[in-house]
Amino acid sequence: MTASLEDIEREVREKARKAKEAARHLAYLSTEVKNRALLAMAESLLRSQEAILEANEVDVRAGREKGLSRALIDRLLLTPERLEDMAKGLRTVASLPDPVGEIEAMWQRPNGLQIGRMRVPLGVVGVIYEARPNVTVDAAGLCLKAGNAVVLRGGSEAINSNRAIAAVIALAAERAGVPAGAIQLIESTDRAAVNVMLKLNGLLDVLIPRGGAGLIQTVVQNATVPVIETGVGNCHVYVDEGADLEMARTIVINAKCQRPGVCNAMETLLVHRAVAPELLPGLLEELRSYGVEVRGCGQTRELVPWVVPATEEDWATEYLDLILAVRVVESLDEALDHIYRYGTRHSEAIVTRDYARARRFLREVDAAAVYVNASTRFTDGYEYGFGAEIGISTQKLHARGPMGLRELTTYKYVVFGEGQVRG
Numbered sequence: 001m002t003a004s005l006e007d008i009e010r011e012v013r014e015k016a017r018k019a020k021e022a023a024r025h026l027a028y029l030s031t032e033v034k035n036r037a038l039l040a041m042a043e044s045l046l047r048s049q050e051a052i053l054e055a056n057e058v059d060v061r062a063g064r065e066k067g068l069s070r071a072l073i074d075r076l077l078l079t080p081e082r083l084e085d086m087a088k089g090l091r092t093v094a095s096l097p098d099p100v101g102e103i104e105a106m107w108q109r110p111n112g113l114q115i116g117r118m119r120v121p122l123g124v125v126g127v128i129y130e131a132r133p134n135v136t137v138d139a140a141g142l143c144l145k146a147g148n149a150v151v152l153r154g155g156s157e158a159i160n161s162n163r164a165i166a167a168v169i170a171l172a173a174e175r176a177g178v179p180a181g182a183i184q185l186i187e188s189t190d191r192a193a194v195n196v197m198l199k200l201n202g203l204l205d206v207l208i209p210r211g212g213a214g215l216i217q218t219v220v221q222n223a224t225v226p227v228i229e230t231g232v233g234n235c236h237v238y239v240d241e242g243a244d245l246e247m248a249r250t251i252v253i254n255a256k257c258q259r260p261g262v263c264n265a266m267e268t269l270l271v272h273r274a275v276a277p278e279l280l281p282g283l284l285e286e287l288r289s290y291g292v293e294v295r296g297c298g299q300t301r302e303l304v305p306w307v308v309p310a311t312e313e314d315w316a317t318e319y320l321d322l323i324l325a326v327r328v329v330e331s332l333d334e335a336l337d338h339i340y341r342y343g344t345r346h347s348e349a350i351v352t353r354d355y356a357r358a359r360r361f362l363r364e365v366d367a368a369a370v371y372v373n374a375s376t377r378f379t380d381g382y383e384y385g386f387g388a389e390i391g392i393s394t395q396k397l398h399a400r401g402p403m404g405l406r407e408l409t410t411y412k413y414v415v416f417g418e419g420q421v422r423g
Contacts, residue, residue, distance in 0.1 A: 002190075003188060003190065005192055007188075008188045008190055008192045008193050008196065009192075009196050011186065011187070011188055011193070012151075012186055012188070012193050012196040012197060012200070013196070013200070013203070015151055015181075015184040015185075015186060016124065016126075016151050016184070016197075016200050016203040016204055017203060018180070018181030018184060019124045019149035019150065019151050019181055019182065019184045019203075020123075020124050020149065020203050021179075021181060022149045022178075022179040022180065022181040022182040023121070023123050023124050023147075023148060023149035023182070025179040026121065026144070026147050026148065026149055026178070026179055026182055027100070027120065027121050027123075027147050028147075029147065029177075029178065029179075031098040031100075033176065033177040033178065034094075034098065034144055034145050034147075034178070035094040035095075035145075036176045036177065037144060037172070037173040037176035037177060037178045038090045038091070038093055038094035038141055038144065038145060039090070039091060039094055039176075040172040040173065040175065040176040041090050041137075041140070041141065041168075041169040041172045041173055041176075042086075042087035042088075042090040042091050042094075043087070043172070044168045044169060044171070044172035045083055045086060045087045045090075045137065045165070045168060045169065046083065046084070046087050048164070048168045049080060049083055051164055051168075052078065052083065052161065052164045052165055052168070053078060053079075053080070053083070054164075055160040055161050055163065055164035056076075056077070056078040056133065056158075056160070056161040056164075058160045059076055059131075059133075059157060059158050059159070059160050059161050060073060060076055060077055062157070063076055063131070063157050066157075068131075068157065069261075069320075069321055070261075070321070070322070071260050071261025071320050071321045071322070072131055072157070072261060072320075074259065074261050075130075075131050075132045075261050075262070076131040076132070076133070076157055076158055076161070078133060078134075078161060082134065085134075086134055086137045086138070089137065089138060089141065089382060089387055089388040090137065090141045090387075090388075092382070092387035092388070093141045093142060093145050093387035093388060093405070094145070095387075096145070096386070096387055096404075096405060098145065098405075099119045099146060099405050099406050099409050100119055100120065100121060100146060100147045100409060101118060101119065101120075102118065102119040103116045103117065103118050103119075103414070104116075104117045104118070104119060104411065105117050111420050112417070112418060112420060113415055113416070113417050113420055114415070114416040114417075115413060115414075115415050115416075116413065116414045116415075116416075117411045117412075117413055117414075118411060118412055118413075118414050119406070119409045119410075119411055120147070120409060120410060120411060120412050121146055121147030121148045121408070121409055121410075122146070122148050122205050122206050122408060122409065122410055123148060123149070123205035123206075124148065124149045124150070124151060124203065124204050124205050125139075125143050125148045125149070125150050125151070125204075125205065125206055125207075125208060125390075125408065126150075126151045126153070126197050126200070126204040126206070126207045126208070126225065127139045127150060127151070127152050127153070127207075127208050127209075127210065127390065127391075128153045128194055128197065128207065128208070128209045128210070128211070128215065128219060129152075129153070129154050129155065129209070129210035129211055129215075130154070130155035130157070130158075130210070130211035130212065130215060131154075131155045131157035131158045132154075132158065132210070133154065133158045133161035133162055133165055135152075135154065135210055135390075136152055136154060136161075136162050136165045136166055136169075136185070137165060137169065137388075138381075138388040138389060138390060139152060139208075139390050140152070140166075140169055140170075140173075140183045141169075141387075141388060142387070142388055142389070142390050142403075142404065142405060142408055143183075143390070143408060144173060144178065144182060144183070145405055146405045146408035146409050147409070148408055149179075149181065149182045149183070149184070150182070150183055150184065151184045151186065151197070151204065152166065152183070152184065152185045152186065153185075153186040153193060153194060153197060154185070155189075155211070156189035159187070159189050162185055163185065163187060166183060166185035169183060170182075170183040170184075170185075194218070194219075195222070197225070198219060198222050198223040198224065198225060199223075199224050199225070200225055201224050201225055204225045205225075205226070206225065206226050206227070206228060207219060207223055207225045207226070207227045207228070208227070208228050208230060208390055208391050208403075209227065209229070209230060209391075210230050210390075210391045212232070212318075212320070213232045213318065216229060216230065216231075216232060228391070228393055228395065228398060228399060228403070229393065229394060229395045230391035230392055230393055230394065230403075231263055231344060231345070231346040231368065231391075231392050231393065231394030232263065232318050232344045232346070232394070233262075233263030233264055233265070233267070233318055233344060233346040233347060233392075234267050234268065234316065234317065234318045234342060234343055234344040234346070235255070235263075235264060235265065235266050235267055235268075235343075235344075235346055235347045235348060235349075235376045236266065236267070236268045236269070236270055236335075236338070236339050236342075236343060236348050236349070237251060237252055237255050237266045237268075237269055237270070237348075237349045237350075237351065237375075237376065238270040238271075238272075238329075238332075238335040238339070238348075238349065238350045238351070238361070239252070239269070239270070239271045239272060239275060239279060239351045240272055240275075240332065240335075240350055240351060240352035240353075240354060240357055241272040241274040241275060241332075241354075242274070242275070242352070242353050242354060243272075243275060243351045243352050243353060244351070244353060244373075245275060245278060245279050247351060247373060248275075248279060248283075248351040249279070249282075249283050249286070251349065251351055251373070251374065251375050252266065252269055252283060252287075253283075253286065253287065253290070254375040254377060255349070255375045255376045255377055256269075256287065256290075256292060256322075256324055257287070257290045257292065257322070258375075258377055259377070260319070260320065260321055260322050261320045261321065262320070262377075263318070263320075263346060263392060264346065264347050264369075264376050264377050264378075264379040264380065264392070265320070265376070265377065266324070266349075266375075266376055267317065267318055267319050267323075267324065267325065268314075268315060268324070268325040268326070268327065268338075268342070269324060269325070269326045269327070270326075270327050270328075270329050270335045270338060270339075271300075271326065271327070271328050271329070272328075272329060272330075272331070272332075272335075273299065273328050273329065273330055276299065276300070276303060276328045277303060280300060280303045280304055280326070280328075281303055281304055284296075284300075284304045284307065284326070285304075287324060288306075290322065291322045292322045292323065292324050293308065293322065293323045293324070294307045294308065294323075294324050294326055295307065295308045295309065295310040295311075295314045295323065295324070295325050295326070296308070296309070296310050296325070296326040296327070297310055297326065297327045297328055299328035300326045300327065300328055303328075307326070310325050310326070310327070315327070315338070315341075315342045316342050318344070332357055332360065332361070335350075336361070336364055336365065339365060339367075340366070343365075343366075343367060344394060345366055345367045345368060345394045346367055346368055346369070346379070346392065346394050347367060347368065347369040347370075347371070347376040347379040348361075348365045348367045348369075348370050348371070348376070349370075349371035349372070349373075349374065349375065349376050350371070350372055350373075351373055352372065352373070358372045358373075367394075368392060368393065368394050368400045368401040369401055369402075379392060379401070379402060380392075380402060381402040381403070381404050384401075384402050384404070386402055386403075386404025386405065387404065387405075388404070389402040389403055389404060390403045390404075390407075390408060391403050393407070398410075
């Protein structure tokens with residue numbers, strides 16, 4: 001039986017209300033209790049592995065029946081190894097310094113007032129995401145350590161996995177001393193639930209969307225709750241004139257093939273014309289052996305005739321699949337122009353031996369993460385030492401790049417006086 005709009009709104013509002021009540025107490029919960037809860041959540045995930053994997057199998061089977069792409073199935077799929085990684089992420093978050101209550105700065109005014117800036121939680125964080133059940137764990141763990149309650153709304157493709165995971169970690173956290181209601185999962189898969197969340201001013205303090213361009217734009221364009229925009233990743237690797245071509249080969253294969261369905265995977269390869277004849281024939285043949293469909297410019301196709309002609313749309317597309325656009329460029333300037341025009345300000349890389357060109361690339365590329373001689377696949381909270389991430393922000397206000405604990409806090413000013421009054 002399909003739930004009515006009134007039932008959906010009631011569920012979302014009630015769970016957000018419970019989260020807001022929990023957030024009041026979470027804000028001053030001790031680091032010891034939060035860490036104990038995170039470790040308990042990790043242990044419960046592993047103890048409940050069988051039930052979680054069974055629920056995930058239902059989702060994966062349904063996804064295949066719906067014709068989801070290989071990349072989306074990979075995002076959805078859980079394995080014992082991936083559950084272990086999720087538990088490891090929670091343990092790592094527990095080991096990190098607690099930002100809540102930290103005094104970032106303190107200064108004294110001529111009148112004797114001591115003014116400081118203290119880190120405090122955001123409050124209640126709403127996370128709207130698609131077919132990635134690991135986000136349920138990452139978001140809950142990071143929000144908890146940063147003193148925030150969280151309202152989670154995952155995609156319908158992962159509903160059984162998310163229900164199993166959320167039930168396990170929420171119970172473990174509560175038994176460890178976290179206020180009841182701190183971790184809430186919206187179980188309605190109707191899009192109306194998202195529409196309700198977008199307007200929950202007063203109950204939600206911030207919304208973080210994680211997913212494809214359609215989801216992100218829906219949230220950004222329709223929310224009245226403040227939004228931290230996480231990134232669509234049309235990421236580039238540029239192989240410069242005189243680059244180490246073996247290094248370039250390794251980086252390109254990793255950036256495209258290691259996990260193509262994620263936002264930090266390379267979608268376009270730019271190659272300087274001076275190295276294209278030596279690099280591209282063997283590299284593109286190797287990419288084809290990995291199942292990659294290559295779409296290239298005219299010069300690319302002259303060097304490798306089996307390449308599919310690229311269209312204007314290909315340069316602007318985040319494929320999230322084993323598809324790659326390739327363009328031969330005349331210079332670093334042309335590569336920078338291409339990235340400026342088509343990039344999504346997520347992750348960009350240059351492979352070069354030239355220090356000056358590396359410095360110029362770092363200075364001129366406008367992205368959340370810019371790499372010299374490394375794969376874009378490292379744009380990740382765990383790889384940056386944050387334990388996990390709640391998303392990768394491509395905007396410039398509040399947070400940018402992988403969002404860890406500090407990015408899930410804000411600050412307030414604390415002022416110490418000795419009876420001063422303003423004249």
